Amino acid sequence: MSWSVIMQTEMDLEIEISGTLVPYRPARMYERNGDPGSPSEGGYCEDVGVFIVRKNGKFDITMAFTDNELEKFGIELYEHEMIMHEQALAEQNISRGEADRDEGSW
DSSP states (O other), rough: EEEEEEEETSSSSSEEEEEEEEEEOOOOEEOOSOOEEEEOOOOEEEEEEEEEETTTTEEEOOGSSHHHHHHHHHHHHHHHHHHHHHHHHHHHHHHHHHHHHHHOOO
């Protein structure tokens, strides 16, 4: 899943950090049918890119960053997505609770 975040800097520049999120899948000791399970996988962001956003397009500045810095950006992107996902789930649960309460009052 592709993801990007646009930030405004102190110098009035818009910076976009984008990447591909690889969802986390926890390890399983055994499958439901008793077969051996699988190791955990995912839980990271790959193909991280950094761009300056202007009215006439985006300019790729990814090469100005080290692999280590890009990896940190990827971690922050992934964590940001997980927070947004958790908030969306919480909002759905709140909506469902309000709908159940409204139905119960009839």
